[in-house]
Amino acid sequence: MTQPPLPSDARPDPHLNRSGSDLRKNSETAEPLNELVSRDSAKPEEVDEDRYQRALQFLYDRINYEKLVDGASRFPFRLKRIADLIDRLGLSHFLDPTCVTSVSGAIGSAVPVTPPGRVTERVIDSIPLIHIAGTKGKGSTATMVSAALTAAGIRTGTYTSPHLHSLEERFRVDGKPCSARELIELVECVREAAEQMANESVGSPTFFELTTAISLLHFHRSDCQVVVIEVGLGGRLDCTNVCRPTVSVITSIGLDHQHVLGDTKEAIAAEKAGIIKDGVPVISGVTESGPAEVIERISREHSAPLYQLGRDFAVTDERCDDWGSIVNFDGRDCFEDLNQAQLSLEGTHQARNASLAIAVLQTFQRQTSIEVPQDAIRTAMMRLRCDGRLDRYRLPREVTVIVDAAHNEDSVTALCQAVQRRQYKKPIAFVFGTSVDKSAEPMLRLIGDLANSITLTQFSGNPRFCPVESLQKRMPDGYSGELFIQPDAMQACRTALDKVPDAGTLIVCGSFFLAAEVRGYFESLQISPKR
Structure with a gap:
């Protein structure tokens, strides 16, 4: 069973400007098109193919490829609509009462959704919820938190995005994606409420609003005891921000999605700190002074206790011989230490x-x-899987392949640091492809410092690819290694792998889409990825 192809109107068109800064996306959803991945994975269970396709098509039709945006002022995120949808589904116990007031401000302004000083009583039957924002690290952190809760015997629902291979990956209970049959039932339930809304002034919910509601409905039906929610984009006006958290988390602040969130780290920090609620503790991994001060100020305005990495707790790690590390958590005066994990x-x-x-x-x-x-916690950390994050494949000829979904400067920096830490022998070859709205120059500069060769490519599962001709123009002037151009991602990987000498290293990065398209090829060359 396959997920449906992208609509014909999803092809790149002349409406895009030369820099690619105008994004084709639904202007009313918090998820850019480049956060969707290829829809070609098989479904092992026996379900009604027609119903499955109709369910997926209903969701994907809510991505409006014909609406163009130009700057933050063109993103009318409406939290009232997602709150309305959640309420209609009988899930109001997830909602934060302070987040359903009139909200129509544009992203980029520093006005928080929750008015400071307004403390409301927690709904008695609400389910504990952990809300995670950040430029990078939020998906991995969400996976770690969820895995530990599950290992403790606590039934845990986890909502993350994007997915690598199938939409069902976004909705997990105790680490297991929802089934195709469950997805059909969830979509059909949500569809009825969505079609009612389409005929009213509130308007039809968007793709990300629908998937957010689907996640909560799935977790409710699955009797989850705790829910872990990853923000889609930003935080303040992201549709996940209607939920009442038990703990709020901001993993990191970096430059990404500047066309939506702002051009400075401080502006981006203000958007992500929009998830902070009155009296709800905040865990922050932001240590850079400018954005850290923004988060501290907003936490103070909401009387939200703030625990910051490097100030209130710390971590050191030792590299394991083969892969992974030994983590030592120093809780200082705020938390209990956890060593040798x-x-x-x-x-x-x-x-x-x-x-x-x-x-x-x-x-x-x-x-x-x-x-x-x-x-x-120890058990979860030791057994953790996080697909698309430094997936390692050991191939014949002692060749090592790493596939990583790193798609911004910060995540590529982390990738390169991990490669350097392992002291992989030269030569190192890269295959790189990214989305049209990403800042390719700093990523290419970082990999250029390590690479003996770079093959530029483009993914095919989504229309948001950056053409190889554009990538070639963005190559750093100082790069002295070999450069190859191959638009077909699979052929790029095959050719690059053929050129890697014995005991060499090949790294594929730049996009979730690219990672999704090529992982299967490298998996076919060995039994399973080694982590």
Whole structure:
């Protein structure tokens, strides 16, 4: 069973400007088109193919490829509509009452959704919820938190985006994606409410609003005891921000989605800090002074206790011989220490994410009295999988292949640091392709410092690819290695792999789309990826 192809009007068209800064996306959803991935994965279970296709098409039709945007003022995110949808589905116990007041401001202004000083009583039957924002690290942190809760025997729902292969990946209960059959039933339930709204002044919900509502409905039906929600884009006006959190998390602040969130880290921090609610503890991994001060100010305005990495807790890590690291969490005077925890994920940045997850879990325990033993945290960290994050494949000829979904300067920096830390032998070859709205220059500069060769390519599963001709023009002047151009992503990987010498290294990065398209090829060359 396959997911439907993109609509014919999703092809690149002349309405895009030369720089690619105008994005084709639904102007009323918090998810850019480049956050969707190829829809070609098979469904192992027996379900009604026609119903499945209709369900997916209903959702994807809510992505309006014909609406263009130009700057932050063109993003009329409406939190009232998603709150209305959630309420109609009988899920009002997830809602924060202070977030359903009139909200129509444009992203980029520093006005928080929740008015400072307004403290409301928590709904008695509400489900504990952990809300995670950040430029990078939020997906990994969400996975770590969820895995630890599940290891502690707590039924946990996790909503993340984008997906790599199938939409069902976004809606997980205890790590397991919802089934195709469940997705059909969820969409059909949400569709009825959405079609009613389409005939009213509130208007039809968008793709991301629908998937957010689907996630909450799935978790409610699955009797989840805790819900972990990853922000789609920004925070303040992201449609996940109608939920009442038990703990709020901001993993990092970097330059990404500037056309929506603002041109400075301080402006972006203000948007992401929009998830902060009155009296709700905040865990922050932001250490740079400018954005950290913004988060501290907004936390103070909301009387929200703030725990900051580097000030209130710290982490060190030691590289394991083969892969991953040993994490030492220093709780200082705020948390309980956790030492010598084995983390299966590679990179110092993942150890940093692990420290945030540990701080979140300990804060969660204080807020709810739900126990998450250290043994559960250790077990989760040791067994963790996070697809698309430094996936490692060991191939014949002792060649190592790494596929990573890094798609902005900060995430590519983390990738390159992880590669350098492992001291992979030269030569190192890269295959790189990214989305049209991404700043390719700093990413190419970073990989150019490591690469002996770079193959520029483009993915085919989404119309938001950056053409290889454009990427070629963005190559850094100082790059002295070999440069190859191959628009077909699979052929680019095959050719690059053929050129890698024995015991060499090939790294594929730049986009979730690219990672999704090529992972299967490298998996076919070995039994399973080694992590």
